[in-house]
Amino acid sequence: MSEPVVIVGSGLAAYNCAREFRKLDSATPLTIVTRDGGGFYSKPMLSNALAGNKTPQALVMKPVEKMAEELNATILTRRSVVSIDTQRRQLQLDDGAALAYRDLVLALGADPVRLQLTGDATPEILSVNDLDDYARFAERLDGVRRVAILGAGLIGCEFANDLLARGIEPVVIDPALWPLSRLVPQQAGAWLQAKLAAAGVDFRLGLAASAVARSEAGYRLTLADGSELEAGLVLSAVGLRPRTALAGEGGLAVARGIVVDRQLRSSDAHVYALGDCAEVATLNLPFVMPIMQQARTLAAVLAGGIAELAYPAMPVVVKTPACPTVVAPVLGQSDAQWQIEATDTGLLARSVGVAGELLGLVLMGEATKQRQQFAPNLVPWLA
Numbered sequence: 001m002s003e004p005v006v007i008v009g010s011g012l013a014a015y016n017c018a019r020e021f022r023k024l025d026s027a028t029p030l031t032i033v034t035r036d037g038g039g040f041y042s043k044p045m046l047s048n049a050l051a052g053n054k055t056p057q058a059l060v061m062k063p064v065e066k067m068a069e070e071l072n073a074t075i076l077t078r079r080s081v082v083s084i085d086t087q088r089r090q091l092q093l094d095d096g097a098a099l100a101y102r103d104l105v106l107a108l109g110a111d112p113v114r115l116q117l118t119g120d121a122t123p124e125i126l127s128v129n130d131l132d133d134y135a136r137f138a139e140r141l142d143g144v145r146r147v148a149i150l151g152a153g154l155i156g157c158e159f160a161n162d163l164l165a166r167g168i169e170p171v172v173i174d175p176a177l178w179p180l181s182r183l184v185p186q187q188a189g190a191w192l193q194a195k196l197a198a199a200g201v202d203f204r205l206g207l208a209a210s211a212v213a214r215s216e217a218g219y220r221l222t223l224a225d226g227s228e229l230e231a232g233l234v235l236s237a238v239g240l241r242p243r244t245a246l247a248g249e250g251g252l253a254v255a256r257g258i259v260v261d262r263q264l265r266s267s268d269a270h271v272y273a274l275g276d277c278a279e280v281a282t283l284n285l286p287f288v289m290p291i292m293q294q295a296r297t298l299a300a301v302l303a304g305g306i307a308e309l310a311y312p313a314m315p316v317v318v319k320t321p322a323c324p325t326v327v328a329p330v331l332g333q334s335d336a337q338w339q340i341e342a343t344d345t346g347l348l349a350r351s352v353g354v355a356g357e358l359l360g361l362v363l364m365g366e367a368t369k370q371r372q373q374f375a376p377n378l379v380p381w382l383a
């Protein structure tokens, strides 16, 4: 029997790649190694699970045994890959076992960025990037009336909106002047901020947090201007960093993410990467839709076919029911010019190129109904 295709990870990237691969190749042995429990869940649901009253267990859509059966795969759970030997095509696991591969797929995800803060409570700051994190977060919420959220990006805003559903007051802190500052122009961010504030979110913008210390109420945060606030819990949502260490130590090319070509192949001919850990044609896009495109392309390549990754523009739905929002950012341009039309009920922002092409799009409130009218005209992200 030939060596297996080995996939490291059990997130959306890993499992979608495995599913697509099995549609094309039912015979090649497949092994999945993950340091998680291996149950299939949809990570985007972590930031709107409170509104749906979902327990961590209820978020598991398929247990690991069912995944193994459906994929005809061996799934090794709660095990970490500690090194890659590309010469011998072999992985080393944390329990000392070695695992040979025909082809290796790295679907390692990304680590939450930790801010450099002072104070005795910094180790207690939570972040939610997987099901285990969510279980810890949900368990700690009992009796909490106020949660401080570091970061007013997509994930920070979504958690803020979700906490409202539990009657908890979120305080969102960010040195940027408006929410979603890396994705949308200031006027659009201010529009979102007003709607979320009207629903009960307290924003402290233009100010970084500098310290988190224990206090009677739970935690006392100090902001850059010396002001203080109390909260029962502190959640950090300040960004993600692709997990590249394993690949880098194995001699593979890494930049922001693990560098792969449009067949998702790394600098080694038998190692591939996809999902949050990968960087394709300089793009590292930590969203679900790009992962689906990558999974289909990589599955075809692993099955011996010819395929090349392309991305249409893929607008992201921000899960803030208090202000429905759809965003297609202008990739790689933080200073993009926007044309904005806003009323009390909706906002439409378009970034238009010199030839009249649609480069970026923001729809909020009632304007989200115009998605089908505008989204198909966006220029592809990777043609």
Ligand SMILES: Cc1cc2nc3c(=O)[nH]c(=O)nc-3n(C[C@H](O)[C@H](O)[C@H](O)COP(=O)(O)OP(=O)(O)OC[C@H]3O[C@@H](n4cnc5c(N)ncnc54)[C@H](O)[C@@H]3O)c2cc1C
Pocket: 008, 009, 010, 011, 012, 013, 014, 033, 034, 035, 036, 043, 044, 045, 046, 047, 079, 080, 081, 082, 107, 108, 109, 110, 128, 129, 130, 155, 243, 246, 274, 275, 276, 277, 285, 286, 287, 288, 289, 291, 316, 317, 318, 319
């Ligand atoms: C709260 C939240 C909400 C989101 N909402 C949206 C949304 O609405 N829309 C959207 O498009 N995107 C959203 N995203 C982003 C999206 O969920 C991610 O892009 C996607 O889930 C990443 O999948 P992944 O498989 O690449 O990584 P992950 O799901 O992080 O999986 C990585 C896997 O690798 C394993 N692993 C890592 N290192 C090792 C090792 N050394 N050995 C063994 N196993 C290892 C981990 O255990 C894990 O199983 C959201 C993200 C978060 C955190």
